[in-house]
Amino acid sequence: MYDFTYARVSSVADAAKQLKGDDDAKAVAGGMTLIPTLKLRLAKPSALVDLGGVKDLAGIKVDGKTVTIGAMTTHGAVAASAEVKKAIPALAHLAAHIGDPAVRNRGTIGGSVANNDPAADYPAGVLALGATIVTNERQIAADDFFKGMFETALKPGELITAISFPVPEKAAYMKFPNPASRYAMVGVFVAKTAGGVRVAVTGAAPSVFRQKDMEAALTKKWAPDAIEGIKQKQDGLNSDIHASAEYRAHLVGVMAKRAVQAAG
Amino acid sequence: MDLTGEVRLAADRETVWRALNDPEILKQAIPGCESVEKLSDTEFTAKVVLKIGPMKATFSGKGTLGDLNPPNGYTISGEGQGGVAGFGKGSAKVELSDDAGQTVLRYTAAAQVGGKIAQLGARLIDATAKKLADQFFVKFAEVVNGKPAG
Numbered sequence: 001m002y003d004f005t006y007a008r009v010s011s012v013a014d015a016a017k018q019l020k021g022d023d024d025a026k027a028v029a030g031g032m033t034l035i036p037t038l039k040l041r042l043a044k045p046s047a048l049v050d051l052g053g054v055k056d057l058a059g060i061k062v063d064g065k066t067v068t069i070g071a072m073t074t075h076g077a078v079a080a081s082a083e084v085k086k087a088i089p090a091l092a093h094l095a096a097h098i099g100d101p102a103v104r105n106r107g108t109i110g111g112s113v114a115n116n117d118p119a120a121d122y123p124a125g126v127l128a129l130g131a132t133i134v135t136n137e138r139q140i141a142a143d144d145f146f147k148g149m150f151e152t153a154l155k156p157g158e159l160i161t162a163i164s165f166p167v168p169e170k171a172a173y174m175k176f177p178n179p180a181s182r183y184a185m186v187g188v189f190v191a192k193t194a195g196g197v198r199v200a201v202t203g204a205a206p207s208v209f210r211q212k213d214m215e216a217a218l219t220k221k222w223a224p225d226a227i228e229g230i231k232q233k234q235d236g237l238n239s240d241i242h243a244s245a246e247y248r249a250h251l252v253g254v255m256a257k258r259a260v261q262a263a264g
Numbered sequence: 265m266d267l268t269g270e271v272r273l274a275a276d277r278e279t280v281w282r283a284l285n286d287p288e289i290l291k292q293a294i295p296g297c298e299s300v301e302k303l304s305d306t307e308f309t310a311k312v313v314l315k316i317g318p319m320k321a322t323f324s325g326k327g328t329l330g331d332l333n334p335p336n337g338y339t340i341s342g343e344g345q346g347g348v349a350g351f352g353k354g355s356a357k358v359e360l361s362d363d364a365g366q367t368v369l370r371y372t373a374a375a376q377v378g379g380k381i382a383q384l385g386a387r388l389i390d391a392t393a394k395k396l397a398d399q400f401f402v403k404f405a406e407v408v409n410g411k412p413a414g
Binding site: 034041043044115118148149238 | 316317318319320321347348349380381384386387388389390391392394395
């Protein structure tokens with residue numbers, strides 16, 4: 001066992017203080033990525049700051065046209081929430097298909113979004129719905145948040161406290177899951193929002209991105225056949241033992257059409 | 265996996281060539297590089313901290329410069345051990361040419377990783393290698409062009 005200190009904090013301010021004082025300290029939310037990484041000795045933090053004891057970080061609030069989900073809310077809780085199912089069914093559907101039941105009962109929305117795994121599901125929902133990421137220091141628009149593979153706009157010691165989603169007119173998420181991990185080989189979230197049509201793609205590239213050609217086509221006509229001829233470029237897409245860039249590019253089109261179909 | 269790229273540098277070929285052989289400049293440009301020590305004109309050791317998402321590993325390794333053709337290019341190669349994380353090795357063929365008072369640097373790089381980091385991070389290796397190569401040459405260009413490094 002590596003030697004590290006463990007602190008179960010009771011407030012976000014406390015957590016931020018501990019993280020700012022030590023560059024090698026890590027915050028742990030659900031631990032669905034961090035704990036396996038530690039077990040495999042692929043990271044060696046000096047301290048773990050456990051957010052599990054912070055009250056007020058978990059919970060779902062629906063207020064008129066906005067759904068606000070606390071950072072420590074588990075995927076299972078979002079999937080089962082009657083309020084989320086009613087306001088943004090696509091988001092509840094997304095949460096219900098992350099990993100397996102064990103992951104959904106431990107993993108949190110804040111942890112997933114802060115980690116920004118290239119194949120995670122939540123970043124697609126956050127970006128397509130034009131959500132706002134609320135931290136202990138500021139509010140960040142989704143368009144400014146995801147910076148690249150595992151990179152976000154979060155500064156050291158900055159913690160997500162909640163994510164606030166405007167309720168869309170229509171939305172759906174479709175993914176082609178890796179059969180072993182259920183990570184998205186390609187996942188496409190489409191949304192018709194007050195701010196226009198937004199299409200976010202995860203799993204295909206090093207980071208979630210917006211498919212602007214499809215957005216333009218769906219703005220003109222919201223129907224699966226509107227994006228029929230739009231080819232996702234292969235440049236910069238991931239290629240690995242699971243799927244080539246060419247295959248992923250094709251899947252972007254297929255998943256996008258299915259998502260528009262599902263959104264109705 | 266092979267990576268290719270091109271950067272344009274606002275300096276003459278001789279200056280770029282010297283920079284490519286300067287351990288201090290290489291240290292500034294190599295992402296996560298903590299130290300570079302020159303063993304001879306063509307050999308050096310380096311310590312590099314690689315951080316990919318939740319993973320963080322320190323690689324210690326040795327680098328060599330081959331196919332020296334001053335001031336037109338060389339092949340830089342290196343391999344390192346990252347403890348339990350695994351090992352990595354890679355090489356890049358670098359070619360310099362003049363273009364309208366500037367220097368164009370073209371590179372073809374190949375990288376391989378093995379061990380745990382490769383098993384678990386397989387889906388991330390190509391993207392990571394590309395990102396690291398981009399970061400290296402962007403930073404290298406900044407240092408050579410005399411912009412403040414930061």
